[in-house]
Amino acid sequence: MHTVQENDPSNLLQRLIGLQQAFRHIPSDAIDHLAESLGLSRAFILGVIQFYSFLHSSPRGEYDILFSDNITDQMQGSRLLAQRLASKLGVDIGRTRDDQRVTLDYTSCTGMGDQGPAALVNGHPITRLTMERVDQLAALIEQAVPLDNWPAELFQVSAGVERRDIVLNSDYKPGTAILRCLEEGAEELLRRLEQAGLRGCGGAGFSTAKKWRFCASTESAERYVVCNADEGEPGTFKDRYLLQAHADRLFEGMTLCAAVIGARRGFLYLRGEYRYLLGPLQQILQQRRENGLLGQAILGRDGFDFDIDIHLGAGAYICGEESALIESLEGKRGIPRNRPPFPVTRGYLGMPTVVNNVETLANAALIAQQGVEWFRSVGTAQSPGSKLLSISGDCERPGIYEFPFGTPISEILAACQAHHTQAVQIGGAAGRLIPPAEFNRTLAFEDLATGGSFMVFNQSRELLNAIDNFTRFFRHESCGFCTPCRVGTAMLTKQLGKVMVGHATSKDLDELGTLGSLMRQTSHCGLGQTAANPILDGLEKFPDIFQSRLRSTSFEPAFDLDASLEEARAITGRSDPGAHLEGGGV
Amino acid sequence: MADKIRIATASLAGCFGCHMSLLDIDERLIDLVAHIEFDRTPLTDIKQIGRCDVGLIEGGVCNAENVEVLKAFRRHCNLLVAVGACAINGGIPAMRNQYSLTECLEEAYLHGSGIDQPQIPSDPELPLLLDQVHPIHDVVWIDYFLPGCPPSADTIFTFLDELLSGKPIRFAYRQIHYD
Numbered sequence A: 001m002h003t004v005q006e007n008d009p010s011n012l013l014q015r016l017i018g019l020q021q022a023f024r025h026i027p028s029d030a031i032d033h034l035a036e037s038l039g040l041s042r043a044f045i046l047g048v049i050q051f052y053s054f055l056h057s058s059p060r061g062e063y064d065i066l067f068s069d070n071i072t073d074q075m076q077g078s079r080l081l082a083q084r085l086a087s088k089l090g091v092d093i094g095r096t097r098d099d100q101r102v103t104l105d106y107t108s109c110t111g112m113g114d115q116g117p118a119a120l121v122n123g124h125p126i127t128r129l130t131m132e133r134v135d136q137l138a139a140l141i142e143q144a145v146p147l148d149n150w151p152a153e154l155f156q157v158s159a160g161v162e163r164r165d166i167v168l169n170s171d172y173k174p175g176t177a178i179l180r181c182l183e184e185g186a187e188e189l190l191r192r193l194e195q196a197g198l199r200g201c202g203g204a205g206f207s208t209a210k211k212w213r214f215c216a217s218t219e220s221a222e223r224y225v226v227c228n229a230d231e232g233e234p235g236t237f238k239d240r241y242l243l244q245a246h247a248d249r250l251f252e253g254m255t256l257c258a259a260v261i262g263a264r265r266g267f268l269y270l271r272g273e274y275r276y277l278l279g280p281l282q283q284i285l286q287q288r289r290e291n292g293l294l295g296q297a298i299l300g301r302d303g304f305d306f307d308i309d310i311h312l313g314a315g316a317y318i319c320g321e322e323s324a325l326i327e328s329l330e331g332k333r334g335i336p337r338n339r340p341p342f343p344v345t346r347g348y349l350g351m352p353t354v355v356n357n358v359e360t361l362a363n364a365a366l367i368a369q370q371g372v373e374w375f376r377s378v379g380t381a382q383s384p385g386s387k388l389l390s391i392s393g394d395c396e397r398p399g400i401y402e403f404p405f406g407t408p409i410s411e412i413l414a415a416c417q418a419h420h421t422q423a424v425q426i427g428g429a430a431g432r433l434i435p436p437a438e439f440n441r442t443l444a445f446e447d448l449a450t451g452g453s454f455m456v457f458n459q460s461r462e463l464l465n466a467i468d469n470f471t472r473f474f475r476h477e478s479c480g481f482c483t484p485c486r487v488g489t490a491m492l493t494k495q496l497g498k499v500m501v502g503h504a505t506s507k508d509l510d511e512l513g514t515l516g517s518l519m520r521q522t523s524h525c526g527l528g529q530t531a532a533n534p535i536l537d538g539l540e541k542f543p544d545i546f547q548s549r550l551r552s553t554s555f556e557p558a559f560d561l562d563a564s565l566e567e568a569r570a571i572t573g574r575s576d577p578g579a580h581l582e583g584g585g586v
Numbered sequence B: 001m002a003d004k005i006r007i008a009t010a011s012l013a014g015c016f017g018c019h020m021s022l023l024d025i026d027e028r029l030i031d032l033v034a035h036i037e038f039d040r041t042p043l044t045d046i047k048q049i050g051r052c053d054v055g056l057i058e059g060g061v062c063n064a065e066n067v068e069v070l071k072a073f074r075r076h077c078n079l080l081v082a083v084g085a086c087a088i089n090g091g092i093p094a095m096r097n098q099y100s101l102t103e104c105l106e107e108a109y110l111h112g113s114g115i116d117q118p119q120i121p122s123d124p125e126l127p128l129l130l131d132q133v134h135p136i137h138d139v140v141w142i143d144y145f146l147p148g149c150p151p152s153a154d155t156i157f158t159f160l161d162e163l164l165s166g167k168p169i170r171f172a173y174r175q176i177h178y179d
């Protein structure tokens, strides 16, 4: 049934990921071969390679080490650890050592915020890095110990559930929901999801029943269901936990969706950072096939054929945006499409497609099994049920927390034992920065919505560092398709840098505000529209952290004028008055 | 009639293309001249800038002299305008930014082809080069930006004309968009 054609161009990205793993880069002759066999141009393939951070056209070291560079990793000392490893191994960060033994670099948040500082070694996560662990890594690398023989405790990813509510307290029996759906019919299932009021957990909160119904009502020969497991929002890791501990629920949710919309094929789009979960997930899929929960004639129902493929991402945050994700599934660069048409009418290969977050699909399966009252027993009228949070940063108990919607931020902070909290970044880099005066606000779509990221900053932190980190994140992850975001994210970083080094004046803050609202209004997709949030929120909620670094002059140059002549002075050996510039603005 | 508007212009790290475009205003210059007068500009050869209403700057900032001129313009002009891609982004001269200054000078004066008596020039008369070429808003506050390489004569005329009229400045789409 789900025939994956080797020579289907939509397989390009998966083939490239395979090549990268086998050869540590994509060799030039492999590109020629792919171009030939997939009927694509060389330039197109190079474009794809350059788009994804985890694909390279020149070889990486035998050990390719990427330090997670989220602000929470940094707060736990990741940068010092990376520098220590770099000096132990004698390699610069961002470079491959001359003997090709090792490459060191930084990467965007790897989804281990509760057990950082974290890194990836040849795609495998290493957690809880310490000085000792870094020294251990250096020794293993110098002795060329194969990765398979590295101590298993380095790769330990713990579940870390700190609070359970209705969802995590419920037992789930594989197949129950599907059976019920087959007995009662798809319409009854939809009605139940509608009454339960399940809303998308990926951030936007769109009604799940409505999305499925919409897709089902389209005229089409094929429809698809896609689970969005890209989880790229800095500070989020709750999907990682669900994939690790409750994948069965999510596959059941996808199968239910398939029953409703009439899909025969589904995809799990798994972010490259979670490649270590690929094997276990495939085992679960296999088991479900053996138990008649996937494949031909599911649970004996003739004509109910459905199977799931797992596609890997390759280090691009933008591929979490649903239309970019679909482009990526089709093997292309992950550039967001124009919307409308939305994926429910034109998605994968132009066919109607439901894209849902991991948590949404897992919840759908549980609602089908447990019923409407169960789900509505917690939450608010507009946001029924509960939400999984990934809590990290300055608190004693980081980890996975399930809270009913409607819970105040103050209660969440108390639960994770956060003290002297200066601010909470809720919803990731694209989310909102919340000052203590607003800790009485609640977790809910109608108040503070979040895909699941919850990062805590105590009073000892320089909030500007966090804002800078998020702004740089967006500059790095901007797909480059539209000017407001491609140029805007670079300008924001530069302008904020001017504030950080104390060169800015109040005019620069005005500029930041203007630029930010321009990006919000004119960017093509959600990334550019939210990229200025950290700065705009900071300016509004924490004006002092900016003001205190300003110069009182009306304008200051963006760089040190006299220092920029240093190289020319050195070359010419001049030191006359004409070889110097006065600093300062006009 | 009110006093004439006093305008100064300068070409920093540019190619004079933007100045050529200014001259391309053609016969409308005659109308304009009734309302404006030039201060320091390559057109008048006045070397020291006096008090001005508007300064038009072509080109980015590549050396110490550019910095001095630009600062003098900012001190003397009420409004400072970045004219053209080089002033706004650094433009063509900024292509050297991907190499170090040393690499650039060695290529140009020591290792390049056809070089007789290789040596890197050094003389107090010569302004020192900055390690990077910068857009002018990196050095002083800029009030208006006229995009284009160069901005068309029409764009420059519209800008000055609207400025003279005292209205908010408006352009036809084609005057500032190049898509």
Ligand SMILES: Cc1cc2nc3c(=O)[nH]c(=O)nc-3n(C[C@H](O)[C@H](O)[C@H](O)COP(=O)(O)O)c2cc1C
Pocket (backbone or CB within 6 Å): A199, A200, A201, A202, A203, A204, A205, A206, A228, A229, A230, A231, A232, A233, A317, A318, A319, A320, A321, A322, A323, A355, A356, A357, A358, A360, A361, A525, A526, A527
């Ligand atoms: C830049 C960007 C990144 C996104 N990343 C994710 C993500 O990692 N996971 C996710 O589920 N949704 C992400 N989304 C939201 C998806 O586009 C989409 O709304 C979601 O997958 C729909 O599923 P839901 O209705 O179950 O929430 C992202 C959106 C944008 C604009």
Ligand code: SF4
Pocket (backbone or CB within 6 Å): A318, A335, A336, A477, A478, A479, A480, A481, A482, A483, A485, A486, A523, A524, A525, A526, A527, A528, A529
């Ligand atoms: S807003 Fe940014 S990420 Fe989105 S399409 Fe434009 S450049 Fe790409």
Ligand code: SF4
Pocket (backbone or CB within 6 Å): B013, B014, B015, B016, B017, B018, B058, B059, B083, B084, B085, B086, B087, B091, B092, B148, B149, B150, B151
């Ligand atoms: S913008 Fe174009 S025309 Fe103007 S100075 Fe630069 S290169 Fe010359």
